[in-house]
Amino acid sequence: VTPRTFNLALVGFGNVGRAFVRLLREKEQRIRDEYGVAARITGVATRRLGWLANPEGLDTAALPDGRTPACVKCAEVREWLRAARAGVLLEASSLNKRDGQPAIEYLRAALEHGAHAVSANKGPLVFAYDELRALAREKRRRFLFESTVMDGTPVFNLFRETLPVAGLRGFRGLLNSTSNVVLAEIEAGRTLAEAVRRAQEIGVAETDPTDDLEGWDAAVKVVALARVLMDAPLRLDQVERVGIASISPEQARAARAAGKPYKLICRAERRGGTVHASVRPEQVPLTDPLASLIGTTSCLHFDLDVFGLTLIEHKPGVEATAYGLLSDFLRAVREPEAL
């Protein structure tokens, strides 16, 4: 059987983009066998290289070396999507927490072009979820974003595909690795500055860790989850937000010693007609599985009306985010199941 071949256009070709291409190659045979699907990268866009397209497939192996593969260079996203004859956009640009741009514009352009739009970026969920969802419906294409929260772990697809008509009352989780690593380093005796440096050394914290330490990154995730899973029109400024810097090293160590360590806990809860949400350091007893989670491990607990369900993603690397993109791609293009 000839597979249906899809042209993929990638915005961003850093660690995630490269891991995605590796994973795609690694899983090529299973994707063909199980989904009847083949994929080729026909567009890559990065800040450094610009908008590169080749509808016959780009030699992505050349890109990390700075060599330019055979391609056309486009001026902007729409021209690029056309030149790449893109069937699916995979967008992994970095988060702009003020307005979600330029990711929103890329996703909009992809859907208007007639491509499925897959994003690893939380911004569009916070600032343009309704619009992009409506546009995707109108164009009969998919807007998917599994890797925005907990990387490759199914969260959005979990509800959409495997928890039909379940009622979600609220959730609670540990969603920011930097805060988790920094708190653990402080408990181990380091100062805040030393702990941040350590988190940067192991590749968890960014050069400017402010968004993580002040709880912005976690708050954005809370809004994305509440927006999509609880259908709550929650704004970022409505999330009560306290970062881990509000805890002194002495408090952190005393709490750990007392068996109730601090964790940066994300919460959302339906009360009456509205959803209340917060991100703040909370003390967690050791009997709570959350208390023992370390490093990049993340966790979400869902309070469903039928039972309670916790997901823990262990030590995800960049390939976990890449897997989130891959699973969205397959979700977007898979045929309705033959019974």
Place this chain on the structure above:
Amino acid sequence: VTPRTFNLALVGFGNVGRAFVRLLREKEQRIRDEYGVAARITGVATRRLGWLANPEGLDTAALPDGRTPACVKCAEVREWLRAARAGVLLEASSLNKRDGQPAIEYLRAALEHGAHAVSANKGPLVFAYDELRALAREKRRRFLFESTVMDGTPVFNLFRETLPVAGLRGFRGLLNSTSNVVLAEIEAGRTLAEAVRRAQEIGVAETDPTDDLEGWDAAVKVVALARVLMDAPLRLDQVERVGIASISPEQARAARAAGKPYKLICRAERRGGTVHASVRPEQVPLTDPLASLIGTTSCLHFDLDVFGLTLIEHKPGVEATAYGLLSDFLRAVREPEAL
């Protein structure tokens, strides 16, 4: 829009069957709105009442009181499926760990009749998975069994729907409530006999707890998971199986005091071409989320090639199992998604 109406036939009308009917009623509106589906119970079979059918819908409210609703009484399963004009069989008979009967025969009859076959029973997965799967394909119907492991928590549907082309290297979990409750009671100072009585009082252990205490129930779950998720032709007698009675109360208490309590751990692991599986008490450090799980809470950790994923189901009641049946019903009858 007129909903598509499905006739449901239930084998078993104990706690699970009744909870299913309650849940169906509670979720009726959402099922109609979100899936365009309506359901009515047209068949109920219990050991006491026999095979009752009414193609216009049975008054299930009468059944728990022993009143007989307007219906025909059939002699056996095939006649009953015809009389009920069953579109979906929901089978929640009790486990026979030797041969999986009569559940297998009921599921076979349903598929041959042209109905979807949904089972809450692990036996058919251990003894007839290949056959029932092939029969379902041939008849273009579904054979689904989400509630057999971890009740309502998506495990099988999780892999089928949300973890495409992920490689499963192995899993590890806590899947038997009775063993977990009994161990906790022993740690708290009770004898094995007292602990079992306590587990029976709170409705966790059955009158004859042998299958749980000897690890049979957990081993059956391991085989079901390995069979379906790892495509491994594992037989029940190939699972290394040691029950919690092998641990003396003194050992259990000493291990807890030392911060490495015993848990009845289920394992399967792919090594070379084969899957090795075991069920046995293992000591778990307190830093492992498994160590803190109590009561009926169950847990599965999946070692995927892209990341590690743990699911914890908190204190499920009978409605969690009923939800597993409901989610399978909706999975079976939902239309291919309109893009």
